[in-house]
Amino acid sequence: MAIISKDFRALRLDNVQRDFGAFNALKGITLDIARGEFVALLGPSGCGKSTALNCVAGLLPLTDGTISLDDTRIDQLSPEHRGFGMVFQNYALFPHMTVARNVGFGLAMRGESKANIVERVAEALRLVRLEGQADKLPGQLSGGQQQRVAIARAIVVAPPLVMMDEPLSNLDAKLRLEMRAEIRRIHAHLGSATIYVTHDQDEALSLADRIVVMRQGEVRQVGTPEALYARPATLDVAEFMGFRNLLPGRIDTGTQGAAAVVTVEDTSCTGTPVGPLQPGAVTLAIRPDDLSPRDDGPFAAHVEQVEYRGRAFFGIAATGRGTSLHFHSPVRVKQGEALRLGADPDRILIYGAAP
Amino acid sequence: MRDISTGESSILDRIWILAVWTFVGFFILNLIGVVGAVLVDSFATRWLGTWLPTGFTWHWYLDAWQEFQLGKILTVTFEVVGAVVLISGVLGVPAAYALSRRDFPGKQAVMLLFLLPLLVPPMTIGIPLATVLYRFGVGGTIWGVILANLVPSLPFVILITIPFIDQIDQRVEAAARVFGANTFKLFVYVLMPLLTPGILAALLLVLVRTIAMFELTFLTSGPTSQTLVVALYYAVDAAGVRAGQSVDAMAMIYMATTLIWLLIALRFVNPTQIVGRQATPAGHDA
Amino acid sequence: MTDAALPHRAASASLRQRLARRGVDATTLLVLPAALTILGLFVYPFLEGLVLSLLPKTGGTFSNYAKFFSDPFLYQTIPTTLGIAVPATLANILLSVPVALRVRKMKRQRFLTTILVIPITLGTVLVAEGLLNYLGPQGWLNRTLITLHLISHPVRLVHNYWGVFWSLVISGFPFTFLLTLSYVTGIDPSLERAASTLGAGPRARFRTILLPLMASGLAITFCLSFVQAFAVFPSAVLVGSPAGSTRVISIAAFQAAYETYDDSLASSIAMIMAAIQLVIVVLVLAGRGFLYRGPASGGKG
Known part of the structure; x- marks a missing residue:
């Protein structure tokens, strides 16, 4: 019997709220997740992403709102009746059970026959490439292997939805990259929906079909990785997505169109407005990856620090007024060197708020 | 490499270390003397004015068994101990689970409620408790003794078990729930196997402490509900009525029943747990 | 799931849910049997003893x-x-x-x-x-x-x-x-x-x-x-x-x-x-x- 996910169309969160005493950890999340979709909840710690996941899992009761699978409300169900799979941050493997019993736990709880359990556990272990480890205890495995057991345990019951709560945060950098590819491969194989909670934007960008950026218990932006990377909807999302250079500027005329001219310090440059703008104070947002030395660059600066990161040099330069700019350069630049920095107009985003 | 923290070398330091170990040795020597004197005397035919008795015999043990009706007393002792262990476990483990897993209004007060019986010495609570038990007609019966012994035992089980439950990651329980375990299955398949060492330790310690609990049993027991330690007290108190060796033989039987269980308990717990590290409120009010 | 659903939600956020949010649920109640036992065998006799001590065989309260x-x-x-x-x-x-x-x-x-x-x-x-x-x-x-x-x-x-x-x-x-x-x-x-x-x-x-x-x-x-x-x-x-x-x-x-x-x-x-x-x-x-x-x-x- 193959591990194939139960058929459903969409999981729907409608105005899901959760309070802890007077603290609103979730201020009304509304989200649809389709079958087969990989959705990442992305945000800094304390933004409510884990709370949202625990609400979906049934581990935290909602303060308000509903969760439904197609037309069935599930938010009143206890976790054991939802039939989802979950991978916990520290794996939460049962320390007294072998790998096989850990993986088979969900099947045993559902009263499956012994032979069926053995077969499906073996298949799940094959899928996470842990064939030889079935009789070991979790304590005898490496971090990466424990991670695979946790994933196998979550997928063996063929859940309509797999939830992962920062599953890679306890692994070292190399293993993280490996496991990312594994998770993506397993997700594609299963065809179930996956909700993946992380604070690491690289992880979210590389894994997800759709990213939900959260801050302070609210959804700030929902979009594809490409959209989120190129056009963060708000300044704080931009900052979180790696726009390290946030410069105060002014525009003289309101804009609606594709480009606008902004006065920054004693120079001016052309950028792309995000949303309509009123004349007055604005903020420019530029990634270090997009800001580089070029002869016609608007920003005159001298190099303060520079370090080599393999593909390019990354550095900090100060403008005449002392503003620090993070930039990159394909060729070596020296400390103290004067240069002009610039970026393509569609890589300079203009937001209507002060930083 | 020399460990700096143990790098004492001056003569004063060495004398100090020597003094500390001398004291420990002296203490243990006296301890062996105290226990050994009982042991040797219980086998002595006659022991007056010499280092060791003039001859050795087993017959004091037979005498003691008959004279003090030890068969009956041992039966009562184990009935009491068994009931106390069972009731303490059945009431204590769920309470410990709730205290470990939930934060509720008044939790501090409940913790205090369970700490106080361990802090108040049995003699202080024993007299009012005995008065109440006699008034309700259970004073002097085996049930009176069992109820009295629950006063320190139940809190002891709770406070020993809480840290064991704390150690179980809540996410392991959450995982069991997500993968379909209801409360009963969660308890049987996940909590019980993980808690067995802790519960076993707590119950064995209660067993040892209840065998040795003198004051509460003394104050609440009647002629038919004496445990071994109380019978021993009466025998020692009435010294001269019976041969000293007979009393010592009984003391050895008492010692054996206690130490067997202690040795079993020590396979599962650290000796420091017997004095009840948990009885110190430091971890809760600091 | 619009306004019509709201009264239902308010009702479902009943006493049980409000207690649960403060940490009082079925699990919390497991503490009760032990607490009542200690109240009955420790606190009550102690208070009883205090009262009894103020009711002497002869003479005034103290x-x-x-x-x-x-x-x-x-x-x-x-x-x-x-x-x-x-x-x-x-x-x-x-x-x-x-x-x-x-x-x-x-x-x-x-x-x-x-x-x-x-x-x-x-x-x-x-x-x-x-x-x-x-x-x-x-x-x-x-x-x-x-x-x-x-x-x-x-x-x-x-x-x-x-x-x-x-x-x-x-x-x-x-x-x-x-x-x-x-x-x-x-x-x-x-x-x-x-x-x-x-x-x-x-x-x-x-x-x-x-x-x-x-x-x-x-x-x-x-x-x-x-x-x-x-x-x-x-x-x-x-x-x-x-x-x-x-x-x-x-x-x-x-x-x-x-x-x-x-x-x-x-x-x-x-x-x-x-x-x-x-x-x-x-x-x-x-x-x-x-x-x-x-x-x-x-x-x-």
């Missing part, structure tokens, strides 16, 4: 207490008990600290702690019987002292103050020691190493690092040991002089209850015992307020 504090045969038990309990407790603590500081550096503590736990487990009745043999005029200790020519005639070591004192040391020292050891081993050894790299010798490290971190634990250890010693009963009868120098307060309470059958007076004495214990514990713990009470490990956690 006449039991008046009687206690006017009859030297009764009130003298307080100084007698303190005179045994305080020195014995102090001796146990002063001996425990240096031994615990040594033992924590041992790899194999288990053997020593196992030996020391035996007298606690055996209890005071057995220790008293052992002391009667061991310290008696024909006992091994007197024989040893005579053989060493330290004394010429056997010394009277039991049926007096010292019999009870030694009994409290034999069973009390292991108790204080094991408690102290558990506090001392809780102190992060890297703190001491850090102090030594900054030039602190063993004595300076004890004074500036160990003692302040142990102080709070020692105060609690003192309270627990003192309370046990203050309620001393079997050894005061068996190896002491229960009609004279070791007529402790427990004996007075016991005699009132089981020899003169005056439950009311016995309850009063139990209440006085509890009050004295409480006063000492409160004094010691109040003194602890001046001491450091944070964690005894380093920066983490």
